[in-house]
Amino acid sequence: MSFTAYLIQPFENTHENVFFRQVVGELGEKYTNDKNKNVLIGNLSCGGHLLDAVFISRGKIIVIDFKDYEGRLEFSENNPWKIYNNNDFTFVAGGGGIRNPYQQLNAYRFSLMNVLSSKQDKILSLNHIDIKWDHINCMVLFHKRIQFNFDSMPDRIKRFFSIADPGTYLAALQDRFSNNLILNNNEIENILRELDVRPENRLNENDQPQIPSTRINNDRGNRLDFVKRYTKVETGLNEEQRILEYYRTILNLEKFKExxxxxxxxxxxxxxxxxxxxxxxxxxxxxxxxxxxxxxxxxxxxxxxxxxxxxxxxxxxxxxxxxxxxxxxxxxxxxxxxxxxxxxxxxxxxxxxxxxxxxxxxxxxxxxxxxxxxxxxxxxxxxxxxxxxxxxxxxxxxxxSPFNAQLVSELKSIIRLNNYERHPLFHSFLRNEKINEPVTEFNFSPLTYITELNYSQRRSIRLAFSQPLTVVTGPPGTGKTQVVLNLISNAIANSKTILFASKNNKAVDNVRVKLKKLLKESEYILRFGTRTEVRNQTKPTIERFINLIQHRQIEDQTNILDSTKHHCENLHKNALRISSQLKLIPELEKKIEKLKAVISNASVNYDEWINSLDNNIKELFIDSKLNLNVSKNDLSFYINKHYRPTKNID
Structure with missing residues (x-):
């Protein structure tokens, strides 16, 4: 057979499978009497991309992407495509989150070029030296009829890129040809082998796709389209990128739940x-x-x-x-x-x-x-x-939440940068590994608190200066801003530079206003943000300080600051001493209660002893308060020598 179709795995949607089979049938009819090998591969993974289809024939290799739109198309090289239908328009998205179908297909084309070029020795015959993989073409094939002005496409793009619909794609495929892509049947077989296209992937035309008897309602269809669009992850990612893609997918799905x-x-x-x-x-x-x-x-x-x-x-x-x-x-x-x-x-x-x-x-x-x-x-x-x-x-x-979209954007930027090794903290956090890099611990003693704080807030501040990462959470009104204010003030007091950043301007301005009020000094705080703020506020402040320093117009207050710091340290020591003493109060109160119990018991025993004495002895020694000056040794001597029971005394 002169035409063979392969489908690595079925497409996710029934209409995609139906359209693919339609293309297969029409290509089969066109190339029935062709003596050369003609191949269409569907759903092919290549270089980290998932290609809808690749058509290989004598003098041509064409990457094809299917789009289910109809209407009047506006092409753009750098901006999104639009397609107009019934006084409305829709942006034609590129696959995998790429800007538009042209950039998407161009990326897929280069991916296939790189793969085939790297395997060229295993593909080409011994004397085949005039191959040019950059002559590979690409095509956007719409499921339905479109109106498109081909003159709107630059000539340099037309040479390798085309747009077609069911009525024009066969002619467009036929027109694409390069003498530097003339492959014999064995070389085409070699390409299939190197792309891991196997005989069991061959499409059986007798197996008709299952067409649902009931139509999916629009809402469910929109949901399905949304989920597929945002859960589609490119292959060929490293472990860190896969983890980040997982988080990005979760955030994207949260959008639909909101x-x-x-x-x-x-x-x-x-x-x-x-x-x-x-x-x-x-x-x-x-x-x-x-x-x-x-x-x-x-x-x-x-x-x-x-x-x-x-x-x-x-x-x-x-x-x-x-x-x-x-x-x-x-x-x-x-x-x-x-x-x-x-x-x-x-x-x-x-x-x-x-x-x-x-x-x-x-x-x-x-x-x-x-x-x-x-x-x-x-x-x-x-x-x-x-x-x-x-x-x-x-x-x-x-x-x-207004933050999900920004989080998704930031995750995508991190994935694109791919420089996790430069940031050990982020790398360790991402992979849940112990941080091996030494952490600079700031032993700020004493810590100065410029607002009233509870135990949890004070502990958060201490940890922030000794840990590589500290996360402080809590609902509104639990004092997170107070923690930030005290962190900043202690960094300033110890001659450290600190950056406070937030997702919104209001939070930054709120902290700045409160710091200015508490410290009664705003010169130490530089506000960054928009270009206007940097131009009108930040830059003039820095220039003014540079000018003051150069002209020695800033008074040296080192001695005053040292004296104040020494005084504060003494106050802190006294506060610690008093605090230590205050901590003893509960234990001393317990001891007092124990001593009171001892005294109470001794008082009872004393009363019992007094009541048990003979009246004569009680009258002589207790009532008359008779005192005998007898040493302890003499008393012991007489007791041992002349002991007589009390009951024998008259």
Missing amino acids: PKSENLYRYGINLETGTNQFILDLSSNHNFYAEYLHNGEQQFPQNIFIGINVIGDNETLTLFQNIILRTDIANPENVSLKLSDFSLYSKILEDKGLSEDIIDDLVTALNDCQSLTEKIELVKNKLEWNIHLANHISIGLSNE
Whole structure:
């Protein structure tokens, strides 16, 4: 047979298996009378990627990826693809979280090129020297009909990349040809062997795929698509990368478990005022305000979701979000918000099919934007998306976490860097191994506490200066900020540099304000963050201190500080001595109680002894208080020599 199809393992979805068999049937008909060997391999793992299909024939090797979309396609080399259908559009995602199908196929193509090049000696015949593996092509094959302007694709890309649908792919495959990829039948067999394609992988055309008799409802289908998209992990990863991919998968699945803001209410508002702050009156929407008040009566009230809306392509989308803790709202009729606190609402972009790396790039780029206008312009340019700011925002109840998306992005960056050995603490934590690197232990004695702390807080501070990693957890109001304040103050007091970082600006500013109030000095604190803050605050502060030092305008207060430190140390010693003495009080109180018991028993025994004495002796020695000056030795002598029982005395 001149055409053979292999399927390493069935595709995950029935429609993929059906489409693959459709392609197999059409290729079989086309190459029926071809004397050369023609091969289609489905679901092939190669170089850490899972390729939908590879077509090998005389003069061509083509990597194929299937996409189940239809409509008018917009191609882009660097940005996400869009496909329009019925006045709506969807981003065409690349597999494995890659930016778009072009970059995905290009990565797959290079992967196959590297594998075949490394095994070239085992593939080619002895005198076959004119092979050029970089002539391997790739194709995106859509399941359904698409409209596409091929002139929008650069010529240099057209040479190795094509886009096709069921009506055009056979001709596109036929047109792809290179004299430097002319392989004989034995060499094609060698490629199959080196790719570990076995005879038992050959597709049996008589076995028809099982087609479900009932259709999966849209919600379940969306869930299944979501799970498959975010649990698909590339092969060929090292152990640390697999561990991180596991955590990333768990976080991605948490996104789907999180409750969503199903009932969103619109609030008319003008955000194009040029200011960062705006005031929101929740009571102005009676329907939401009633829901808000009812929510406050629950044991665990939900937080408040606030979304900034944009309008584009005849639809309204929530593009930016902010989660306000229910406990942070003191007055629902006067809620102060900052536009700079709003972050990208990635769920909307995920629903549009946008890949992870594009969302990651957007999140990173948006961090440098100073205004809402800049953010919207950035999204418009990055996604080539014609949008503008709506004159209303959306508000609803939600307790979904705003941090998961950022955590997923950071995990992906860590996986991509792949330099765990440079960070022994992270490497040991990841693999649950003992930290072998020596840890610098700061023996700050005495520790100075600038706020009142309980035992757990003080212990956390001591451990933080002696352990490579300290995790302090607790619900709001348990004093985590006090721990941070005292950690920073002790580092400063001992001439150490300390970096305090947080996931949000509010936490950093909160610590800075409290430190300034407690230390009555803000010059020691440098605030980093956006480029504007560094330019307007951090850099001028550093330059001013450099200038003061160069001109010797900073007074040397070393003696004063040493004297104060010595005084503090003496106070600390006295405090320790007094504290030690105070610790003895409970034990001394116990001893007092024991002595009281001894005295009480002695008093009873004394009374019993007095009552047992003869009246004459009692009158002589007790009542008359007769004192005999007799030494102890003489008394013992007379007792031994002249002892007579008391009852014989008259």
